[in-house]
Amino acid sequence: MYRDILTPYYLLKVFKHQRYLGNEPKKAQNKLLCRLIAEAYQNSPFYRKIFDGIKLTSKDIKETQDLKRLPVINRRQVREALEQGSILNRKYLKGSICRSTSGSSGLPLTVVYDIKSYAYTDAIYVRSLLKQGVRINDRIAYFWYEPFRKRSFWEKMGIFKKFEIIYTENEKLQFSRLEKIKPSVIISFPTLLLPLCERIKNKKVSFKPRIIITHGELLTEDTRKRIEEAFNACVVEQYDSNEFKTIAWQCTEGGNFHINDDSVFIETLNENNEEIKEGELGKIVITGLSNIAMPLIRYSVGDYGIKTNEICRCGIISSMLKSIEGRGDDFIITPEKEIISPRRIGGILEKFESIREYKFLQEEITKFSLFIIPSGKFSNEDEMNIREALSNVLSKGARLFIEKIQSMPRGKTGKIKAIESRVSRYG
Ligand SMILES: [Zn+2]
Incomplete structure (x- = not known):
């Protein structure tokens, strides 16, 4: 219930952010960062040990540029710290929400969100959808591995109606469910749609989505083309992860990805964890700016990407990614x-x-x-x-x-x- 009140509050807030982030993204980010670092230093033994080990305190990290002084961490380390209970900030666990990784990373991880951060990142997600052209009255077919346990605040309000399609079921069932839902928007991992493309090609279908948003894995040009042709819809990507929820969204106008600067700070690094130039492919390392319960500071998500200085023609000023290369799992x-x-x-x-x-x-x-x-x-x-x-x-x-x-x-x-x-x- 509390979350239901928080989410619309944060939605208003993140829409305002977008107006001023363009002018002063650093100032806004640094404010969020300082709070995150102070809390992690004070209340998360895992980070305290890191800080002590390199003789720094939270006062040494005042802006995103200072993050370089901290080591890069990976999923394995976070998992161990979680098992030992040393990464969590116990002050923020009341009402917290757990999300387990789905997909095929091979190293499952549970992420604990404090209640405010969960609502805040929800608002970021909704803003990203709206910016990509999703309308509040759209019927959204959402490919997921299990039935939804809880309806979101938005759905209870009758907007952003989401209908799950269970992707572990066979394709025939998935397809008949799509026919029943008649979605105007489809949200899915790209590889789940490929087998359906074949089925649609040879059939007259009764639904016509306007937008297909893919997420969770790499969308190759070939895959994009096949989905676009089969469904006759615009295909755009979202870059998300269970650790941070929506990280960046692909702009329908410019084709590049707008990073949600008020939710994450992204670095691209080489194999020695050194900063690389804009336009070069590097390891994506993310600092989540809102989750105080389980801070992830300089966390290597396991993806690779290219940052760009290009300014998007849509008029929104934000940090940008030109491309994201995901893990290359096979069919x-x-x-x-x-x-x-x-x-x-x-x-x-x-x-x-x-x-x-x-x-x-x-x-x-x-x-x-x-x-x-x-x-x-x-x-x-x-x-x-x-x-x-x-x-x-x-x-x-x-x-x-x-x-x-x-x-x-x-x-x-x-x-x-x-x-x-x-x-x-x-x-
Ligand atoms: Zn744009």
Whole structure:
């Protein structure tokens, strides 16, 4: 209830921000940053240890430029700190909201938002949607891994009506649900829409979305074209993550991404964590400016991107990203040459609490290996349940080998390719 009051309050606030951020983005960001740093230093033992280790105090970080003095942290470190309870600011946990990572990162993480930050980032999300052309009376088909548990404030008010499409279900069901909903907007991971593109091409469909917003994974030019052609709709991206919610949104006018400067501060760095020039591809490192309960300061999200100085022709002045390169997970190919999105596999596996980390590998067309680092005990029943869940997705003759391992093999950049296929889609 409290959140329902907070969200519209923050929406008014973030719309005002956009007017003045353009002139003084640094001042506004630095104000948010100072509060975040002071709280993290005082009340989060994880950060206190970092500060003490390099002999700094919160007073040494007054503006975004000073962040360079702090180390870059990654998901693994945050997870450990969360397990030890050292990253959370206990003063802000009352009414806090947990969000677990979905998708196929292979290293699930729960993010704890304090109630104000959750409402604030919700407002940022709504502002981003409106700027991308979504209208309040739109019917939104939203691809998600489970039924929505709670309706948002907006929906209770009868606006931004969201209808979930469960992407772990088969495509036929997803498609008939779309026909029933008749959405004017679709929000989805791009790879989930590709199999539907084929289905739509050969059929007369009764719905025509105006905008398709993709998020969660890389949208290649090829994928964009295929979705645009099949659905005959404008396709734009949002850059989001469970750690920060909406980070940046692609402008329908300029094509670049407007960063939500009043919610995040973004750096692009090289492999030695040094700053790189605008226009160069680098590791995306984010400081979330609003979440005091679980501060994420100089957090490497595992994506790569290019920052740009270009000013957008839409008139909104903000920091900009030219492109974002996500994790490159693979599609799984069936003997019938159909493709299964990595998100479907990831969505199934990440429901199991017994899995701490995983890698799912298609070695041959009907041979699969699932490598698991279990969280605590891993019983035969756990294994059976996983097999059963995956059997709904994999083809009938598929052989699945499940192996428990101690550590996860990593790629060159240190990233895990959580869903990998060695079978060519075209072979
Ligand atoms: Zn723009």
